[in-house]
Amino acid sequence: MGSDGFNLQPRDNRSVVDTCLEGQHLVPTTTSPVLTRSSLVPSDAEAQPSGVRSASAVELSAPARTLQVCLINPRFEPSFWGFEFALPLYPGDRRSTMINGALPTLAGLGGSHDFRLLDENVEDIDWDALSSYDIVGVTGMNVQRVRMREILERLRRIETFVCVGGPLAYVETEYFDGLYDAVFIGEADETWPRFLADFAAGRPLVARYEQSRKTDMSQLPSPRYDLLNASRYGAGALQFSRGCPFQCEFCDIIVIYGRVPRLKTPAQVINELDELRKAGFFLAMVVDDNFIGNKRKAKELLREIIKWQEKHGYPLRLNTEASLNLADDEELLELMYRANFRSIFIGIETPKKASLEETKKFQNTRGDSMEEKLRRIQRAGLDISAGFIVGFDNDDKEIFDAQYDFIQSNGVLLAMVGMLSAIPKTPLYERLEKAGRLVSNDPNCNFHPKNMTRKELRENYWELVRRLYTPEAFLERYFMAYRLPEYHERRAEISRKANEGRTLPTLGYSLILLWNLFWTLLRDGSLFSVGRVYLRFFFRKNLKYRPNVIGLAMFLNRCVTHWHFYRFTRDARSGRLLTYNSG
Numbered sequence: 001m002g003s004d005g006f007n008l009q010p011r012d013n014r015s016v017v018d019t020c021l022e023g024q025h026l027v028p029t030t031t032s033p034v035l036t037r038s039s040l041v042p043s044d045a046e047a048q049p050s051g052v053r054s055a056s057a058v059e060l061s062a063p064a065r066t067l068q069v070c071l072i073n074p075r076f077e078p079s080f081w082g083f084e085f086a087l088p089l090y091p092g093d094r095r096s097t098m099i100n101g102a103l104p105t106l107a108g109l110g111g112s113h114d115f116r117l118l119d120e121n122v123e124d125i126d127w128d129a130l131s132s133y134d135i136v137g138v139t140g141m142n143v144q145r146v147r148m149r150e151i152l153e154r155l156r157r158i159e160t161f162v163c164v165g166g167p168l169a170y171v172e173t174e175y176f177d178g179l180y181d182a183v184f185i186g187e188a189d190e191t192w193p194r195f196l197a198d199f200a201a202g203r204p205l206v207a208r209y210e211q212s213r214k215t216d217m218s219q220l221p222s223p224r225y226d227l228l229n230a231s232r233y234g235a236g237a238l239q240f241s242r243g244c245p246f247q248c249e250f251c252d253i254i255v256i257y258g259r260v261p262r263l264k265t266p267a268q269v270i271n272e273l274d275e276l277r278k279a280g281f282f283l284a285m286v287v288d289d290n291f292i293g294n295k296r297k298a299k300e301l302l303r304e305i306i307k308w309q310e311k312h313g314y315p316l317r318l319n320t321e322a323s324l325n326l327a328d329d330e331e332l333l334e335l336m337y338r339a340n341f342r343s344i345f346i347g348i349e350t351p352k353k354a355s356l357e358e359t360k361k362f363q364n365t366r367g368d369s370m371e372e373k374l375r376r377i378q379r380a381g382l383d384i385s386a387g388f389i390v391g392f393d394n395d396d397k398e399i400f401d402a403q404y405d406f407i408q409s410n411g412v413l414l415a416m417v418g419m420l421s422a423i424p425k426t427p428l429y430e431r432l433e434k435a436g437r438l439v440s441n442d443p444n445c446n447f448h449p450k451n452m453t454r455k456e457l458r459e460n461y462w463e464l465v466r467r468l469y470t471p472e473a474f475l476e477r478y479f480m481a482y483r484l485p486e487y488h489e490r491r492a493e494i495s496r497k498a499n500e501g502r503t504l505p506t507l508g509y510s511l512i513l514l515w516n517l518f519w520t521l522l523r524d525g526s527l528f529s530v531g532r533v534y535l536r537f538f539f540r541k542n543l544k545y546r547p548n549v550i551g552l553a554m555f556l557n558r559c560v561t562h563w564h565f566y567r568f569t570r571d572a573r574s575g576r577l578l579t580y581n582s583g
Helices: 102-109 142-155 167-171 191-201 266-279 295-312 324-328 330-338 353-358 370-379 399-409 427-434 454-468 471-483 485-497 503-524 527-545 549-573
Strands: 068-073 096-098 114-119 135-139 161-165 182-185 208-210 233-238 283-286 317-321 341-349 383-390 414-419
Touching: 068 102, 102 114, 102 135, 102 191, 135 142, 142 161, 142 167, 167 182, 182 191, 191 208, 233 266, 266 295, 295 330, 324 330, 324 341, 324 370, 330 341, 341 370, 370 383, 370 485, 383 399, 383 454, 399 414, 399 454, 399 471, 414 454, 454 471, 454 549, 471 485, 471 527, 471 549, 503 527, 503 549, 527 549
Parallel strands: 068 114, 068 135, 096 233, 135 161, 161 182, 182 208, 233 283, 283 317, 317 341, 341 383, 383 414
Antiparallel strands: none
């Protein structure tokens, strides 16, 4: 998942928390003079150097005046990966699965200016307070497009300077025409601090900021995790690298970030781990597009993380996204396990080799079978979640059964299945546009498939998702990995090292989950149809593999996770939820 200043969010929210989930409103105390929209340099000055100068030239430690800046992450529509139906069942006040790393990153780049980070997924927007800020910035991606536009339209009625950025602003800048004073295209690690310095000094600004070079990741300051309310989130987020060496046709990552991975130093990452820990996080997602894009450097980092985890008693569980060739490097697998990585998200996409070759995902076709690779990752003690796509040109209606069989037989618990989507500026988009196969008015299926109709693709897609998230299918996948003795042993070992599963707290946690889940199912009318399946698998499978209190807690976690997927699928199929591509 790519990240960078305003353009920090994942392209489709695929990689999220898949393990157990465990602020007050701030208004600026002083008001600075507001730079009006009339202070902008005309659009014919957009290409001038003031928009692309290096951040190294900016004296951030001594701004002309201290700016009051509010950064907004818009609310997501309910989705598979939002866990909206699961979060209320957990102890505490978790409102979002994971932080938006763009907000603390932008604040970190802002030096001594005063920042307010407003994530609409955990709190409401105080519209009256926004006029007190010098600058309000909005970031977001495709699945936030409707809410981003609503927020920007309302901000135009407030006397404040409005900025917009993020992946959607990069691929569809014209979507925001007339709704901003300045737009940030692509990476903003240099343009954002330059903009702030110019704004604070009263120097001329431009309407479009776009860096002339890729960011040097080794020069980035630490994100301001201290500005977040960790108790509202299931997980924190940090980033080691940007870019991916592969060339998948449908992916916008190589378009935005390039194919040469750029990396932070191990010292930077360790410092960010310290800051996440101090902020109160216990779980963190390393939001790289491909954590092992540079295997040698990834190993160097992992060795340092292992030392850090051992020194502090394994305080942070880690998840990340990596390519399937992770399975081909035994040393890398061992290092990730010892560094307390618990889950890996892998872009498998399809079991059909012709479709993988079509989309240029050759890394999944090399060496032995994908099934063997997945088994090696599980034997190393790592959970697997994965992304799958239906609708490639080589797919016909048989692909839906093939996807189901592959996911079930390989124990891919959290399988994110989506219809193929043509993202602007990607090679796929350009190919389909040239062939006249794009559809502009459907966010769920924006192209004409080759071997089926759009209706057939949509209907078979939702039937596949329904089958995958029946309680029986989901729990069968959950227990698949536990049939591997190596997986079972290594998961128990890392839990002991992390001092997890102390009896009384774990039992209390389990009882809260059980109580909340029971009443939720009862009120929904699903206690018999769904709850009885949970009960059957607990006695027939869970007591066999995990008979202790940790096993009970983890099983209930998985039931709560399943309830979200089951409820979302049911409501989306009935038309009660707005969906985007896969939801």
